[in-house]
Amino acid sequence: MGSKIAVIGTGYVGLTTGTCFAHLGHDVICADIDEAKVERLREGELPIVENGLGELLREGLRSKRLQFVVGSEEAVADAEFVYLCVPTPQGLDGSADLSYIEAAAMQIAPFLTPGTVVVNKSTVPVGSTRFVEQALGRSDVHVVSNPEFLREGSAVHDFLNPDRVVIGSDDQSAAIRVASLYLGIPAPFMVTNPASAETIKYASNAFLATKLSFVNAIAAVCEAVGADVNDVVLGMGYDKRIGHEFLRPGPGWGGSCFPKDSKALIHIAEEAGYAFDLLEGVITVNLEQFDRVTDKIVRMAGGSVEGATIAVWGLTFKANTDDLRDSPALEIVKRLLAKGARVQAYDPTVTEPPRGVEAIEVCGDAYAACEGATVLAVLTEWDEFKWLDLDKTAGLMTGLGVVDCRNLLDRSALVQRGFDYEGIGRA
Numbered sequence: 001m002g003s004k005i006a007v008i009g010t011g012y013v014g015l016t017t018g019t020c021f022a023h024l025g026h027d028v029i030c031a032d033i034d035e036a037k038v039e040r041l042r043e044g045e046l047p048i049v050e051n052g053l054g055e056l057l058r059e060g061l062r063s064k065r066l067q068f069v070v071g072s073e074e075a076v077a078d079a080e081f082v083y084l085c086v087p088t089p090q091g092l093d094g095s096a097d098l099s100y101i102e103a104a105a106m107q108i109a110p111f112l113t114p115g116t117v118v119v120n121k122s123t124v125p126v127g128s129t130r131f132v133e134q135a136l137g138r139s140d141v142h143v144v145s146n147p148e149f150l151r152e153g154s155a156v157h158d159f160l161n162p163d164r165v166v167i168g169s170d171d172q173s174a175a176i177r178v179a180s181l182y183l184g185i186p187a188p189f190m191v192t193n194p195a196s197a198e199t200i201k202y203a204s205n206a207f208l209a210t211k212l213s214f215v216n217a218i219a220a221v222c223e224a225v226g227a228d229v230n231d232v233v234l235g236m237g238y239d240k241r242i243g244h245e246f247l248r249p250g251p252g253w254g255g256s257c258f259p260k261d262s263k264a265l266i267h268i269a270e271e272a273g274y275a276f277d278l279l280e281g282v283i284t285v286n287l288e289q290f291d292r293v294t295d296k297i298v299r300m301a302g303g304s305v306e307g308a309t310i311a312v313w314g315l316t317f318k319a320n321t322d323d324l325r326d327s328p329a330l331e332i333v334k335r336l337l338a339k340g341a342r343v344q345a346y347d348p349t350v351t352e353p354p355r356g357v358e359a360i361e362v363c364g365d366a367y368a369a370c371e372g373a374t375v376l377a378v379l380t381e382w383d384e385f386k387w388l389d390l391d392k393t394a395g396l397m398t399g400l401g402v403v404d405c406r407n408l409l410d411r412s413a414l415v416q417r418g419f420d421y422e423g424i425g426r427a
């Protein structure tokens with residue numbers, strides 16, 4: 001027999017959490033303040049691009065184990081568990097802004113049944129379990145931390161096949177109750193105190209960002225010494241202590257989590273009296289990478305992009321998502337626009353110019369983006385870009401420069417067709 005779960009916030013994390021718990025057999029009510037979003041979800045329409053999520057949404061609606069409501073009151077009244085999945089954006093001083101968490105806690109507090117477990121799934125700074133307890137002001141409910149590690153693009157797979165489930169609670173029985181929700185999930189479970197659970201999430205994201213900045217720094221060295229970063233990371237990755245995952249050079253890292261979570265961890269450490277210089281360096285390397293990549297494109301265009309047409313393939317922060325939040329592609333496009341370029345972009349999930357780069361033209365397909373362009377810049381690693389017709393592409397462009405920021409395209413096939421090719425970390 002499943003449990004009654006309320007999920008507050010139906011974004012990438014909340015929607016995945018709700019649909020997957022319903023799939024596992026629980027009765028789930030998802031609440032959001034966005035009425036239009038709730039309406040679409042009730043119709044079985046997915047507001048985001050996420051592999052496999054639409055099927056689970058419709059499965060949940062059909063089985064009636066999944067419902068959507070506006071506002072949280074109705075969702076929590078009967079719930080044994082309430083998952084908080086609201087945003088924790090970056091505040092003005094770099095710390096995590098907990099105002100959404102606080103508002104959600106205050107909204108649900110009067111309606112919770114005694115004994116309910118309120119679970120923080122949002123990424124929250126150390127001490128937030130206590131913060132939520134205080135905001136709730138209810139000594140008869142438990143607050144537990146259960147951070148989420150899913151990757152956008154494979155969120156459903158990651159939720160149902162996680163590398164680990166981390167539960168932070170001072171109350172063993174509440175922790176065991178949360179763990180029981182995941183019955184049937186093949187993963188190691190770890191119960192620790194709330195501060196450790198909260199730190200595990202930030203430390204994991206900061207470490208992944210560090211790996212990415214490290215490999216981009218190595219790519220810069222490779223370019224200077226004539227090595228090929230693709231071979232270098234392959235050789236490094238065979239070492240089990242290093243591994244192949246996340247050793248891919250690129251235009252810099254971004255997305256909805258790494259930038260804000262790295263800043264938040266620096267802030268947490270600072271408040272506790274530790275200057276996290278290493279992580280500051282990781283962020284600096286990333287900002288430099290946006291500039292380095294922009295410079296490559298400018299050089300490829302002959303030293304200036306003023307008045308030049310640049311074709312861009314990919315705008316999302318990574319492939320298989322429609323998420324544009326803090327996308328490195330947009331960082332580079334902004335820099336190109338500031339230097340006077342005309343940008344024609346194509347991304348499989350983007351139909352309108354995103355906020356901050358309104359001056360770009362969004363094209364209907366990858367070829368249209370290349371019409372009249374002097375340089376093509378590949379900024380997101382969408383698989384479909386690998387299989388495009390290079391002769392047709394060459395025929396549409398006025399110049400033949402390619403800056404492949406994901407080392408995605410077939411370099412020799414491009415060179416054979418007369419393209420001037422530059423990747424990342426490959427001299």
Ligand SMILES: NC(=O)c1ccc[n+]([C@@H]2O[C@H](COP(=O)([O-])OP(=O)(O)OC[C@H]3O[C@@H](n4cnc5c(N)ncnc54)[C@H](O)[C@@H]3O)[C@@H](O)[C@H]2O)c1
Pocket residue numbers: 008009010011012013014031032033034037071072085086087088100103104107121122123124148149150151152256257
């Ligand atoms: N996106 C990811 O890949 C990812 C992965 C792991 C953890 N996280 C963390 O999970 C949290 C949520 O991230 P997200 O990407 O799902 O956010 P999101 O912005 O996609 O979704 C948040 C949702 O919460 C809703 N909301 C805000 N206040 C509300 C309230 N009071 N009541 C009901 N709904 C409310 C918003 O309308 C929105 O639909 C963040 O802390 C984030 O850091 C995100």
